[in-house]
Amino acid sequence: MNLKQLSETLGLSQTTVSRALNGYPEVAEATRRKVLEAAQAHNYRPNARAKSLATGRSMAIGHVIPVSAKHEMVNPIFADFVAGAGEAYLQHGFDMVLSLVPDDGEEAAYRELAAKRSVDGIIVHGPRTDDERIAMLRDIGLPFVVHGRMSRHADDYDWVDVNNLRAFYRATEFLLDLGHRRIALINGLVSMDFAARRLDGYTQALATRGIAPDPDLIRSDEMTEAYGYRSAGEMLDLADPPSAFLCSSIIAALGVRRAIEARGLAMARDVSIITHDDDLSYLSNRGEVPIFTATRSSVRDAGRLCAERVISLVQNPVQPAQQVLLEADLTVGQSTGPAPARTARDT
Amino acid sequence: MNLKQLSETLGLSQTTVSRALNGYPEVAEATRRKVLEAAQAHNYRPNARAKSLATGRSMAIGHVIPVSAKHEMVNPIFADFVAGAGEAYLQHGFDMVLSLVPDDGEEAAYRELAAKRSVDGIIVHGPRTDDERIAMLRDIGLPFVVHGRMSRHADDYDWVDVNNLRAFYRATEFLLDLGHRRIALINGLVSMDFAARRLDGYTQALATRGIAPDPDLIRSDEMTEAYGYRSAGEMLDLADPPSAFLCSSIIAALGVRRAIEARGLAMARDVSIITHDDDLSYLSNRGEVPIFTATRSSVRDAGRLCAERVISLVQNPVQPAQQVLLEADLTVGQSTGPAPARTARDT
DNA sequence: TTCATCGCCCAAAGCGCTTTGGTGAGATCC
DNA sequence: GGATCTCACCAAAGCGCTTTGGGCGATGAA
Secondary structure, eight states, rough: HHHHHHHHHTTHHHHHHHHTTOOOOOOHHHHHHHHHHHHHHHHOOHHHHHHHHHOOOEEEEEEEEEEEOOBBBBSHHHHHHHHHHHEEEEEEEOOOEEEEEEEGHHHHHHHHHHHHOOOOOEEEEBBBBBBOOOHHHHTTTEEEEEEEEEEEEOSSOOOEEEEHHHHHHHHHHHHTTTTSEEEEEEEOOOOBBHHHHHHHHHHHHHHHHTTTOOOOGEEEEEOOOHHHHHHHHHHHHSSSSSSEEEEEEEHHHHHHHHHHHHHHOOTTBEEEEEEEEOOSSOOOOOSSOOEEEEEHHHHHHHHHHHHHHHHHHHOOOOOOOOOEEOEEEOOOTTTTOOOOOGHHHHH | OOOHHHHHTTOOHHHHHHHTTTSEEEEEEHOOOOOHHHHHHHHHHOHHHHHHHHHOOOOOOEEEEOOOOSSSOOOOOOHHHHHHHHHHHHHTEEEEEEEEEEEGGGGHHHHHHHHHTSSSSEEESSTTTTOOOOHHHHTEEEEEEEEETTTTTTTTTTTTEOHHHHHHHHHHHHHHTTTTOOEEEEOTTBHHHHHHHHHHHHHHHHHHHHHOOOGGEEESOOOOOHHHHHHHHHHTTSSOOOOOEEESHHHHHHHHHHHHHTEEEBBBBEEEEEEEEESSSSSSOHHHHSSSEEEOOOOHHHHHHHHHHHHHHHOOOOOOOOOOEEEEEOOTTTTOOOOOOOOOGGG
């Protein structure tokens, strides 16, 4: 059933039926009611392709997700982000289009997305410190919102980010206050902007106590459980092991805990962990006393905010760029404790 | 730059340009080359909306994801599924459209998706035992592939599933062979088809040894870490606690392990765990000796298979229904051991 | 009575592509 | 040398919707 058929059964013109359905004022109320009833009865929905061709709007937002051997954007954190964004899309009648693209073809993918006109706006994932996408994205003329930031750029674009620097500064400070001096950082890929900021926060906090960061205690990689386990294991086996770990993700933190316990050590008592917590629905770190002491910021909320922002930009493209900086809560859990007494060798 | 403009700059008709770009034979090779060059130079891409209106193909596959307070399809497992499917879509030039829909509006969502004609095919997620979607999906006439099965239905539709019954039968048998008699099942939501089959496998294996399932040792819920922790904790605190756990997801298994260790017990020595392992990229259970003994089946592969199948159906809708039943490997890890000697009370 | 106004509706022109049904020029055949 | 093909191209008709630019009859003011 298409518009033509519907209008024929009603004995009205396509124009009138279209206007009735879309709530235009120049159609009599009685007529509108009849049209709506008929549409309902025949289960009529406008063909989205035709509609978007006619209106120039496709009512869809694109998410470009780079895939490569070494980096996987499609991860549990992304899942929660998508869930949050999806809620916003659902509310506003937008579809969500995910395009996985090979790492090296990213620019082409954006251009293609724009040229194909299959989406009205874009959410940019995984910004890197040296990211050059801003100029290109502006060039192609689609509204976009970045989840995260691109350090090299002035704030003349829309983004939603967590205050990663402050979160990791505070977390480090928290460990320092507990007496820890050998603090390891299990970071995400440092080419990612968020990881670079976290490293900065960590380094700056150490600096306030006159501690130079020890390269042996800093790792940077894809934040899997196995990575956490491996990194923490190697560090714990050092002659001068860390007494605390600062982790970029709860998934990696699980691995760190496993490494600690595999060595017969007790979390909090022997080795402390503090992790960033994206408040994942399937790996919740809530409860009376959370498992991990953590800097918490819901990535689901971030997803929702990004989606709402891009929808707003689609509906009204001429707006000053807006930035949202989410602060992470520092919540104390069961994974931190005072630094254990140091051995003679340490002093 | 659209087709009309491109053809004007070339001094050719739209027809010829279109045919040249789409590889039709009735255009001279020299002309085709010129057209391709010009398209390249002007960065021309056909407008996807217009193209799909004209062809009737939208080159997109829809994923309908029910969301509700009690059930979250957007989870880490889903993320890996999407990653697998995305690879197939990328390869074949399809887009992936995710629609989150409220639990109660699912049927309407499918109908809408079909009526709007914004996708060429559908992947059905989270089939339930009493699922009535098959008839409706067939009714709306879009090709679809189910990830999982719907028990009530004959096999006259396309699906990709894991042999859940056999996997859990074997896993239970494995524990029984180790001498375990009190075996707990931490299952997914039993309204889900996969969970019902797993329960069957577990029950049948117990039955072969004349053991009646104990309702106190069977739980069914959303497979979060917290759920695993809570359930296992409560069971371990029973007067007659289980000596082994059978888990539906590695995420829940993490919670089970936490509960075990929180009680000062040792995994494998005191309490065994065997879990289904979806081979998630961020929670890998591989390595020399895997952490968990597990029935492993890659959900990423399942995603790829579903996507490839639906693409094949889009390209050629008249095919006999095809079913893919993946067998799970039973891999032995560090989480299982012989049942500890039983106390007097147990005998 | 006449003319402007208003309320309600319509025909037709796009949106940018594919595809049908040609056409004219040159090659081929008998 | 005329009929027939083939080759390479084109004009125009959709695909199903929105939107522009009226039109027509009733109403109210002059």
